[in-house]
Amino acid sequence: MLKQEEGSRAVAEAVALCRPEVICAYPISPQTHIVEHLSDLVRTHDLDPCEYVSVESEFAAMSVAIGASAAGARAYTATASQGLLYMAEALYNASGLGLPIVMTVANRAIGAPINIWNDHSDTMSQRDSGWVQLYAETNQEALDLHIQAYRLAEEISLPVMVCMDGFILTHAYERVDVPTQEQVDAFLPAYEPRQVLDPAEPVTIGAMVGPEAFFEVKYLAHAKQMQALDVISEVAADFAAAFRRESGGLLRPYRADGAETIVVALGSVLGTIEETIDELRDEGVSIGALGIKTFRPFPLDEVREALADAKRVIVLEKALAVGIGGIVSANVRMALSGVQLHGYTVIAGLGGRAITQQSLRRLFKDGVADKLKPLTFLDMDWELVERELERMRSGPSGPHEQNMLRDIGVVAAGSH
Amino acid sequence: MPYQELKMYQTGTFVVGNRLLDPDQRSVQARVDRSNALTSGHRACQGCGEALGARYVLDTAMSATGNQLIAANATGCLEVFSTPYPESSWGLPWIHSLFGNAPAVATGVAAALRAKGRDEVRVIGQGGDGGTLDIGFACLSGLFERNDDVLFVCYDNEAYMNTGVQRSGATPPAARTATTKPVGDEPGNVFGQGKNAPLIAMAHEIPYVATATVSELRDLEAKVERAMEFRGARYLHVFVPCPLGWGSASRDTIRIARLAKETGLFPVFEAENGEVVSVSKIRRPVPVEDYLKLQRRYAHLFGDNGRPDVIARLQEIADRNIRRFGLLGKDEGPPGEATDAAGLPPGQQGPVEAADRETNLMRLLAETHHGAQ
Numbered sequence: 186m187l188k189q190e191e192g193s194r195a196v197a198e199a200v201a202l203c204r205p206e207v208i209c210a211y212p213i214s215p216q217t218h219i220v221e222h223l224s225d226l227v228r229t230h231d232l233d234p235c236e237y238v239s240v241e242s243e244f245a246a247m248s249v250a251i252g253a254s255a256a257g258a259r260a261y262t263a264t265a266s267q268g269l270l271y272m273a274e275a276l277y278n279a280s281g282l283g284l285p286i287v288m289t290v291a292n293r294a295i296g297a298p299i300n301i302w303n304d305h306s307d308t309m310s311q312r313d314s315g316w317v318q319l320y321a322e323t324n325q326e327a328l329d330l331h332i333q334a335y336r337l338a339e340e341i342s343l344p345v346m347v348c349m350d351g352f353i354l355t356h357a358y359e360r361v362d363v364p365t366q367e368q369v370d371a372f373l374p375a376y377e378p379r380q381v382l383d384p385a386e387p388v389t390i391g392a393m394v395g396p397e398a399f400f401e402v403k404y405l406a407h408a409k410q411m412q413a414l415d416v417i418s419e420v421a422a423d424f425a426a427a428f429r430r431e432s433g434g435l436l437r438p439y440r441a442d443g444a445e446t447i448v449v450a451l452g453s454v455l456g457t458i459e460e461t462i463d464e465l466r467d468e469g470v471s472i473g474a475l476g477i478k479t480f481r482p483f484p485l486d487e488v489r490e491a492l493a494d495a496k497r498v499i500v501l502e503k504a505l506a507v508g509i510g511g512i513v514s515a516n517v518r519m520a521l522s523g524v525q526l527h528g529y530t531v532i533a534g535l536g537g538r539a540i541t542q543q544s545l546r547r548l549f550k551d552g553v554a555d556k557l558k559p560l561t562f563l564d565m566d567w568e569l570v571e572r573e574l575e576r577m578r579s580g581p582s583g584p585h586e587q588n589m590l591r592d593i594g595v596v597a598a599g600s601h
Numbered sequence: 602m603p604y605q606e607l608k609m610y611q612t613g614t615f616v617v618g619n620r621l622l623d624p625d626q627r628s629v630q631a632r633v634d635r636s637n638a639l640t641s642g643h644r645a646c647q648g649c650g651e652a653l654g655a656r657y658v659l660d661t662a663m664s665a666t667g668n669q670l671i672a673a674n675a676t677g678c679l680e681v682f683s684t685p686y687p688e689s690s691w692g693l694p695w696i697h698s699l700f701g702n703a704p705a706v707a708t709g710v711a712a713a714l715r716a717k718g719r720d721e722v723r724v725i726g727q728g729g730d731g732g733t734l735d736i737g738f739a740c741l742s743g744l745f746e747r748n749d750d751v752l753f754v755c756y757d758n759e760a761y762m763n764t765g766v767q768r769s770g771a772t773p774p775a776a777r778t779a780t781t782k783p784v785g786d787e788p789g790n791v792f793g794q795g796k797n798a799p800l801i802a803m804a805h806e807i808p809y810v811a812t813a814t815v816s817e818l819r820d821l822e823a824k825v826e827r828a829m830e831f832r833g834a835r836y837l838h839v840f841v842p843c844p845l846g847w848g849s850a851s852r853d854t855i856r857i858a859r860l861a862k863e864t865g866l867f868p869v870f871e872a873e874n875g876e877v878v879s880v881s882k883i884r885r886p887v888p889v890e891d892y893l894k895l896q897r898r899y900a901h902l903f904g905d906n907g908r909p910d911v912i913a914r915l916q917e918i919a920d921r922n923i924r925r926f927g928l929l930g931k932d933e934g935p936p937g938e939a940t941d942a943a944g945l946p947p948g949q950q951g952p953v954e955a956a957d958r959e960t961n962l963m964r965l966l967a968e969t970h971h972g973a974q
Contacts, residue, residue, distance in 0.1 A: 238749075252706035383671075
């Protein structure tokens with residue numbers, strides 16, 4: 186059914202269609218609208234039988250999900266930013282125990298300085314937590330990925346994170362096609378746990394394992410993620426057949442066939458990138474894009490295949506690995522091991538800095554002309570940075586954020 | 602026929618008394634159909650109070666629920682000694698997730714059971730004092746506040762034993778731990794404000810809160826049975842001596858637990874909906890020295906360079922407990938004024954009259970002297 190609605194609501198409706206049995210969440214922007222709507226649905230008995238647990242922290246949210254999932258319930262939670270970091274310990278635990286929890290992350294920057302706007306610092310920081318990470322480009326895809334996520338999680342017995350850009354997607358009103366309950370029921374079978382806490386058949390879950398087998402138990406998570414590479418493609422193909430639209434999968438190339446330059450990115454920025462590519466293509470520039478839909482497991486072979494014939498690769502990412510630069514680009518380089526091509530890492534859009542078509546156009550043109558630095562910071566105000574560095578050189582200079590906001594004459598720009 | 606009232610004195614266990622009881626009043630642990638939920642073969646130290654406590658708590662809860670029980674366990678000794686790969690001592694469905702999240706995991710299990718309509722299956726959460734009072738406290742408070750249908754049990758051995766006896770929020774004043782050694786000006790742990798978990802639990806107005814020790818195991822069983830009669834959040838705080846961490850003889854675990862109660866250092870009581878409904882009276886009052894002397898963690902308070910001043914402060918704590926909870930007197934009826942004192946909001950204390958304190962202390966010592974005859 187076609188609807189014009191907010192991304193968060195679309196996701197909440199998708200989660201509801203998956204018949205969750207336990208939903209737990211702690212408020213953090215920009216994820217709140219999703220769980221607010223789910224709370225409504227539980228209170229009005231539209232989700233029966235489902236329990237909504239208002240927890241006291243994100244750490245508790247993930248822990249409640251762990252308990253619920255281990256007891257055989259389909260569990261859901263959502264978070265963002267600091268909340269994801271606060272549940273980090275439990276994230277590793279959920280994946281280590283092989284519990285098929287599905288969680289939405291409304292991607293948001295990580296402080297300090299505190300910032301509520303979008304980038305990918307939060308989920309990128311948890312890329313090695315053992316969770317499958319799927320990145321949505323549009324609200325339709327965000328909706329679809331949640332339905333796929335439960336099937337995937339339960340099939341491989343691993344937790345799945347659906348990453349969608351905070352505000353850009355969560356708060357955007359777009360047309361979405363919301364499937365019917367019958368369609369989702371046909372696609373997503375009832376949850377049959379691999380392990381379950383049941384007095385009829387007592388099991389010990391979470392036992393201590395020493396050096397004699399820890400390595401092997403831990404490897405299973407990797408083996409399952411490698412298996413997930415196949416399952417993700419199968420689930421996406423099944424989804425396309427059942428719902429008559431393409432969503433998810435491992436990668437999505439855009440005008441990349443034979444392109445000399447390929448831009449690699451994930452999330453909603455792909456839309457802006459594709460429009461910029463259309464413009465440049467019209468001008469005769471040989472450029473295309475590769476959208477990464479699945480970041481964990483990382484599709485090494487598929488990325489290599491998609492990029493091997495290009496002359497250069499520009500990886501545009503919304504996270505900064507302080508002290509080295511790119512995170513996505515490091516993964517892409519691993520896929521391209523032994524392949525000689527120009528590679529550029531572009532850090533962009535941190536803390537909600539807009540990534541405009543104009544900036545991308547300039548960036549891509551510089552890239553095509555090999556005029557980019559290996560590590561480029563898109564639209565960085567270097568003058569502002571230099572002024573603060575200069576202040577630091579001349580003695581104790583006080584809090585950076587105060588100094589720099591004073592410099593540009595804007596206090597708490599647009600955040601409230 | 603002349604009638605003589607039978608008086609049974611505790612001689613170390615309740616086993617003898619147990620045989621004189623009606624079968625349905627006998628200890629769960631004495632029944633052939635006990636569940637052995639924490640079964641033999643685990644690697645707890647000899648004389649471990651926590652293993653003993655957990656065994657009684659779980660077997661009783663299993664009995665009360667017809668074996669329809671799931672346990673969520675915090676990281677700690679209990680988890681480590683019971684599940685060394687590839688063995689498990691648990692005879693019930695059991696999950697260990699993290700150190701600080703056992704209450705939340707228990708909540709999750711309870712929520713799943715509710716969603717599945719399996720009301721007959723009950724949930725127990727358990728951990729040591731570190732997992733309960735320190736790192737898990739936020740999750741525990743959340744569980745209480747929501748009144749989730751979970752019995753959470755804290756096995757309190759007053760320090761982080763699993764990591765090598767470091768101080769926890771439950772470590773008593775003056776006690777030696779690896780991080781509160783008797784070096785410097787303060788001998789052992791500082792005299793702080795304390796962190797009385799049962800009273801904090803009561804402040805949440807949850808249906809049931811109780812304390813118990815492993816010296817009175819039938820009492821412990823009775824409290825678990827009572828706890829399982831309620832729906833909602835329940836808290837049981839069990840005092841469990843740790844021979845390794847306390848530097849006590851393995852054979853003294855029960856004795857030390859009894860002395861903790863008999864000195865007044867560990868008040869044994871139960872509360873319903875935020876109000877104390879019963880206290881276990883001190884049967885034979887003893888000065889705190891009797892309790893402290895058996896434990897090397899207090900050794901620095903005795904001997905040539907002993908600290909009678911510190912011992913006196915510990916006695917004051919015991920005296921305050923005795924007064925506050927009404928621990929002296931006949932072993933029946935509600936505690937009277939102690940209810941009000943214990944029900945005071947956190948941070949407020951009833952006026953402490955020096956004269957009262959002395960009276961209590963004098964009476965205590967006099968009764969002790971008498972009792973020792």
